[in-house]
Amino acid sequence: MSNSEHRWGMAIDLDRCTGCQACVTACHAENNLPLSDPESAAKGRAVHWIRVDRYYEGEFPNIRVKHVPVLCQQCDEAPCEPVCPVYATYHNEEGLNVQVYNRCVGTRYCGNNCPYSVRFFNWFDPVWPSPLELQHNPDVSIRMGGVMEKCTFCIQRIKRSKDDAAAESRPLKDGDVKPACVQSCPAEAMVFGDLNDPGSKVSQLAESGRATRLLEELGTKPKVFYLQKAT
Amino acid sequence: MDRRNFFKIVSTASAGVAATSCGKKEALIPLLVPEHQIAPGEEQWHPSVCTECSAGCGVIVRVMEGERIVERNGQKFRERIASIKKIEGNPLDPVSSGALCARGQAAVQSLYNPDRVRGPMHRTGDRGKAAFSSMSWDDGIAAITKAISATDKSKVVFLTTAPAGSRLAGIQRFLQSIGAPAAYTSSLADFSIERQAAQAVFGWTGMPDYHVSQARYVLGVGADFLGGWVSPVYYGGQFGRFRQGRLGIRGKLVQAESRMSLTAASADEWLPVRPGFEPHLLVAVGRLLLEEKLARAAEQLPPGVTESILGADLQQLIRSTGVDPNVLRRVARELGESEAPLVIGGASVIHSNSFQAIVASHYLNIMLGNVGRRGGPQAPHPASDVAAANPNVVEALKAAQVVFLDGENPVYTLPPSSGVAAALASKTIISFGSFIDDSAAYADVILPSHHPLEAEAAVVAMVGGPATSVAVATPFVRPLYDTRPLEQTLGDIARKLNVAFEPVTAKSFVQPLLPNGETWDNVALRGGLWLEGEANAQPLKPVSKNMQWSDPTFSGDALQFPLQFQPYLSVQYHDGRGANLPWMQELPDPASSAMWGLPVEIDPKTATKLNVATGDWVRVESANGKLDAPAYVHPAALPGVVSMAIGEGHTHYGRYASGRGANPISILAPAQETSTGVLAFGATRVRVARLEQRPSELIQFSPQDREQGPWGHR
């Protein structure tokens, strides 16, 4: 694959996750996600780069609930990439599945082809009643109507951490980079790091016996690892 | 406003800028704050404290440059201001440990909410209609002073959401100096039953702390500690370490609750206990522990308690809980055999006998010998006691002449059947809040305080005892509007009344708690004062000597109203105050994935009987009122128990909350918890009927329903 220095990946420990959705709001705050309203949400146009799926197993009273945070799986064999007619979505050297907003022409083929349903189309220019726009993170673009968007693994945070390390002339350490969702998690269920570094926490968790990947049978090779509940 | 329109304003404001061929230009128009104070693209992090609930999480706030357009003398200026971009947990703070819940992070949307009150106002229309026009601060303070001097001071009622800390201390001191009774709270989330139970059993004042992370086996009863109870951030962190933070040790959580809460969903086993039979379940477990000689510290129990537990009819107790007897016996054995067992009792839904349940949970911990030890309940820090918890708030409000509202919303949080909303019509009401909510709509005068993110504060954490944990905020952004710190307003009123009043500042609050060698400057810089507390290794001698349990009582005739109704505190709306935050409105509800509205959760059997499917609208009717809402058929709901999260159904609360959905509190009977007098909001019976019409859709966020366009049919 790539011989780049980093290969970013994530591990989500379902034994720790409580389904509290702190990650969802953290993502909204960090990434200038467009605000929905009841009308657009009813049409299925609400945007959440990360969501917490909820599954019921069994029947009352022996019923169990499973919470699974789902974000872009940053697949190594991403089904969204080959279908883009304008190469607006592609794989970069660090293994990120990148969406270039101003190259996107809005065919929505990628969203259609994503088995995880984590790509979102901006039907209109986003609107924030003033002064809510004061909250916007200047490190992240405001996406215009007509383009797709999705989780970036908080690429702006990766870059900031890299710049900080470069300014201090030191290598990036494991744990230096934390996407907003990982940072916010009270139960510390999410771990982010470099899969190229065998000593990183995420690499070790990905190697642990509990690690699985979503819809692995599709051959998408996701870089998000789910650590199943221990019993 | 989009960037293009923004630059239109910019170009009109800066004369003399040459137009260019393509008509676009970017002029640096006059700035009111020079750039050297806030460098573009640079982030600064300031410590602060979250006041979205009373837990008292220390936070850090990301501040970067922002711009707003201001008008001065008819000319538009672009003003560069320090604006808040993001709120994260303060990594130094033991409550948040660097993390933060969804609502805490959304507090920035309350600061920048388009519907904030921008200056002092007085009422111009009928009460409850929210017609106001602006007034000067001097006039506002004069009006309040007049109202207070003309009234009997014992009939001044001050309602506040302020957690233990400098703000509350200042309010109490003000009330004392004018001779008024201590502050009240009307929130459903002050956990006063839990406090009173800890006081009754241990003599503790405040909320006990549960060291979940050091326990091996946790039996939670009625306390949704990973959801709406006390602090999901603190207990979420504890839970993560409890499960996977210790090499080779994985804690097991068994949760007994009458709802599939977030805690029940995260548990290894859920015991669906019938609503109000939590005391019975706990007594049954206690009896099993004693019988099987697994109560390792049984001698610590007061003899009266042991006697009453042993005198109970075990079969009948277990039968009444609705839990499988074999499961309960096994859980009791596992709990008793565990190296570090812990019982967490709480009242996420308050029934008529919730106090008994929590008292019973404390006795269980005593007989398991874990009180004050690692992995057991800990005494709270003395400063965390909240004096604002007053269960007689309804009577006080009815008798009041002058009512102060500081963030509280009694018209929403107290049921209409209590008569509070009607009684408020004849009072002088002064609101210090930032929003015109259901109650502020009744106000005569609104004197808006600074938003908590613009103000200074010291807040004592509700959890984390016995260690000292005080989070501190010092102001770091300029207030956006014509608001004032509450301390200043209270000081102005006191001066006008000619009473001596020394305002409480964050500094003056923290100073007496400082140990030798510690300075206020250091505390302000770090955002808090955190001191190790001595865990009390000796189990405390119980204050109370006996234990009782009684069957719950429900208001409403069981034949007419066959179902039990459970409103509950959710992670996104808390006691309803999160509803004006658009991020919370669009946050999929953990139970139903609902956005922009909340459904009524109905079990599949009842739903089949009523011919109701998810998305159908139902009418929920009690003897005291009715509400219409969409239904969500919840596969894990208890048969015959209808639940609904509190949060929607505000008559007034800004554009995001007003007129949306229904308020489950609005149909409650004025039932009381028997021992404490607190509103028992889980003690109302209802009936449910399907409505033919669907006034609007139940909006759920699920990937299957996502609009994929014409190619999206999979």
Add this chain to the structure above:
Amino acid sequence: MFGWRRRSRVFVRDAAWLFMLFAVTSRAEQPIAFPHNKHMQLGMSCIDCHIGADTRASAGIPSVRKCMFCHSKLLTNRPEIKKVIDYSNKNLEIPWVRVYGFSPGAEVKFKHAPHFRAGIGCSTCHGDLTKATVAERVVTHTMGSCLTCHRQKHATEDCAACHY
């Protein structure tokens, strides 16, 4: 169909961006005829006034306060300096006109500091200011010029290096 119409409209707008990417005023009347050359002849360096160009994302535009460090005493009778003093007295900032920058649709996140660390001199992108007077754009910035340089220096050519 709705979808097709919507798409074509979006596409037209996208195409327009290609030409408007760097459509910031190249030559503009500045409020004060600031002579870059004279200041540089005095031995000042760029980052004396444009602070942050070496360490931060953006190079600062000096505030009027910074001008007044010197000009509260120096050359106070010159007509252009009088304008500066006037702004300062009115407690206003000077409405400088930006000549380098990105239009919002470009969605570029440019950072000065990494370029400074890589040893790219200011003149590479901003021209020889020892000869310039008022700020004007003398070097054309397009995605092409960025990429040419990145290729020459074997820097990253990843889209996400700048667009995110």
